[in-house]
Amino acid sequence: MAKNPEVVMVTGAAGFVGSFLIERLLALGHVVHGLDIAPLDAARNLEAVRAHPNFHYMQGDIRDRATIEAFFRPEAAVLYHLASVVGVRRYMEDPLSLIDIAIIGTRHLIALAVEHDVRILFTSTSEIYGRNPAVPWKEDDDRVLGATSVDRWSYAASKGVCEQMLYGVHRKTGLPFSIVRFFNVYGPRQTPIYVVSQTVQRVLNGVRPDLYDGGTQTRCLTYVEDAIEGVIAAATRPEAIGEVFNIGNSTENTMAEVVGMVLEAAGSDLEPVPIDTREKYGAVYEDIGRRVPAVGKAERLLGWKATTTAREGIAKTVAWARATPWYLALKP
Secondary structure (H helix, E strand, C coil): CCCEEEEEEEECCCCHHHHHHHHHHHHCCCEEEEEECCCHHHCHHHCCCCCCCCEEEEECCCCCHHHHHHHCCCCEEEEEECCCCCCHHHHHHCHHHHHHHHHHHHHHHHHHHHHHCCEEEEEEEHHHHECCCCCCECCCCCCECCCCCCCCHHHHHHHHHHHHHHHHHHHHHCCCEEEEEECCEECCCCCCCCHHHHHHHHHHCCCCCEEEHHHCCEECCEEHHHHHHHHHHHHHCHHHCCEEEEECCCCCEEHHHHHHHHHHHHCCCCCCEEECHHHHHHHHCCCCCECCECCHHHHHHHCCCCCCCHHHHHHHHHHHHHCCHHHHCCCC
């Protein structure tokens, strides 16, 4: 079937990143078909686009083949596959569902993409690299994961299987695909179970923020609007086919610095609560001391680079949350 460059599909449509992606795609003039397990009337992230004439939404479970077949648009130019279970707490609570959603859902989509020759953009994770001590991590660096008895590695393992499925199918059939690995994407609307979003919500509610293991761990925070531009570039540029890209900010911040920036943006003098992850989670949890992307490949092949500093992005996130009562009232 001939491809319509205006038509695209997005799984995980009601999620944090998915909703920003859909807004951007609609602004670029695309017809967007979105799929998510949440009913549309409950998807607050999509409030701005629910009535958009070029947005078509389907509620359903990505693990169900019949649902995927009903959703799939053979004429689409690109499938943006974002559907996943995210958040350390969630994949420690139910690693089996996480693995099923990632692997079964992706396998269904790959089969239909091969049948109809639809290009796939797969969103992966910086967790892929595990605890490899040699930072910054390049896209072809070794993966160093912990024991299978540690639940947190289920996310990295499932995403790794999906990446390998895509590479294998690409070599066998020529299916066009690209992969992006996110590095700590944050911003407005993000569920408050992550370091930035949780700290923002707590501080604005007058609750002391958590600081895990002294806050010496480092992360490279990537503002969501920057990440979206990288995703679209990876999904559409011909030179990105068959490639994987780190989508991350190259500037490293300690978690103590991140919490401090939230307190500063909120004008708060709350003292963080020290948390020992060994006491809180036990042996099923293992943290990563540094998570730093090598960003040269994305700059070279996609012309993409994160431009929003952590201080700027956190200030934007705090301002949005302060003006959004429903978000402040969420129970994480």
